Amino acid sequence: MITDAQRFQPFSDEPIRLIDEGGAWLAPFSCDLDDDTLIGLYRHMVLGRMVDERLVRLQRLGKSSFVAPSSGHEAAQVGIAGAVHVGSDWIYPYYRDTALALAVGWPLVDMLGQMMGTRADPARARQMPAHPGSRALNMFTVASPIASHVPVAVGTAIAQKLAGAGDATVCTFGDGATSEGDWHAGLNFAGAQGAPIVFVCENNRYAISVDLQHQTGSPNVAAKAHAYGMPGYLVDGMDVLASYLVMRDVMAAARDGLGPALVEMTVYRYGPHSSADDDGVYRASEEVAAWRERDPIPRYRRFLEGRKLWDDAREDELRAALKAEIDAAVKASEAAGPVPVEWMFEDVLSRPTPQLERQRERFRAARRAAGEDVEG
């Protein structure tokens, strides 16, 4: 629901949307974004899609061991990213946030390095693919255990409040994550503290094979915000303008000291849960096809075309430019080569324990005895 005062209303029954499937503007107020911003949102969505498709191919070629496809989530993720003040706000993403991570400025080569586990990964290839993180961007390193980052994000937001600098945190997760105890612990604490944090659920209706009806008895995820004393916004996460503008408002409110919010973005994942999944077992191909019809990227392109901001020539130019960027990043990541074996022993603590030092010595001796180069 949208009022004339440009305020988005929490706890609506229907998702907030600003453009329809044909790309026509729906709201009773006019769109206040300049052309560069509007085009930037599109560029980031296409970048996210093209990278996702490349990651899927790299995995099939054996150049990456895993991928968590993000196609279908781009509008939500780019909308979230647009509302972040990069460098001062903090971001707690989850593994499917490819488009989000790129849109806040994570360098492509870092991402490819992470995905391919090469020396190009600033995190030293410590984690499996789809685990972004960047100190420079205040983007917290993803951990696989679902929802384990939620209370951590709340701690950062409380620290931001203590610092009084007017910064905020955004924390993303899937619909399945809302069942974990950590999720509830985090939202409850944030509500009690009035912490400057926005929780965003990218609700694609499935947690691997488990559909939303088996996940919760709540009518939707946004409704859960009631219990924690914060507003819950239900947003069409395949509408990039709704995603962005709602996020812009709630992040601004958090920075202004008005406390936390929960935003549910309804999306759909076009691919399987991951490269290890077979989604045909639990969802019908017709269902996937129906959601493909509502693809957020062509939908937004129609909006831009209606404003004479986009056409085929620009599309071709954009795709060619992005392809060249992605190709270069893949090349650079591969050229960086594998990480040294002995990096395995570093960064456990600020200084290695004597126990670990001894284990490392014995490891070296065993490798020498076997005639293998210790440095791998």
Next chain:
Amino acid sequence: MAVQNYVQTIARTLMEEMRRDERVVVLGEDVGKRGGVFLATEHLYDTFGPDRVIDTPLSEAAIIGAAIGMSVYGRRPVAEIQFSDYVYPGFDQLVSQAAKLRYRSGGAFTAPMVVRMPAGGGVKGGHHHSQNPETHFIHTPGLQVVYPSTPNDAKGCLKTSIRGEDPVVFLEPKRLYRALKEDVSDDVDFMLPIGRGVLRREGDDVVLISYGASIGETLKAADALAEQGISADVIDLRWLMPWDENLVLERVAAVWRVVLVSEAPHSGNMMSEVAATIAEEVLDMLEAPPLRVSGFDTPYPYAQDRVYLPGPNRILHAVQQVLDY
């Protein structure tokens, strides 16, 4: 006898037990329609329906806690934790509730239940799909812990666990799920006794002790030793709590040299306990100190997935040390 791999054996054993005893229920993430992300519960949902094969919300606390509550009420739950790395949100339920229930109620309440979880490395899964958490559980009195290494053992140990009277943490070496097939007993009452290990190979120069997925590397090392004319005993502990002290002490006392292999982080792992018991009981029979070959005291790495695991080279190096001692 049917030739089956490990994960098929789990699914078929669950099928048999659910047919035999209608109190048995299966619950966990994706165990229903999907048949489990590894297919360890394949066909159960189609056969028994959503009341006995429950696709749970994404909450390990809910899965394990609810399994305890069902068992208290007379059901025989077999809970699946998708990866042992994800047991921690449910750890409190296992440690604080399940493990202490019989004790704190003076035997009035008990939790006969099984918590299955794929464990171990070598699957390029990084630190949250590769860990070996057994120490947490063996260090929690009131839990039984088993880590079978072969399909046939998995069948016998799973039946024993489901039909037992106490909570069992049932660890499955995921990198072996499809790696090997063997003849599996088709006896619907095939049970392997709690706490009993097995001698996989008999030799008289050195005893190699291991369990779970590392049995594979340990047997490879034994093959390589055989080529050098060194004969190794290989003990598969199978059960980690209770574990087979008799078998271990008897073989070590007969062979005098021992190397212990576990892919869990070195400090405080299962083999620390086995080595300490050997030292306490049969130190005077040893020709060399017991040597452990383990994972390292680091989180499980991604890029060095295979190097982290104690492979044949590291096992051989340790054997050489105890032989040269």
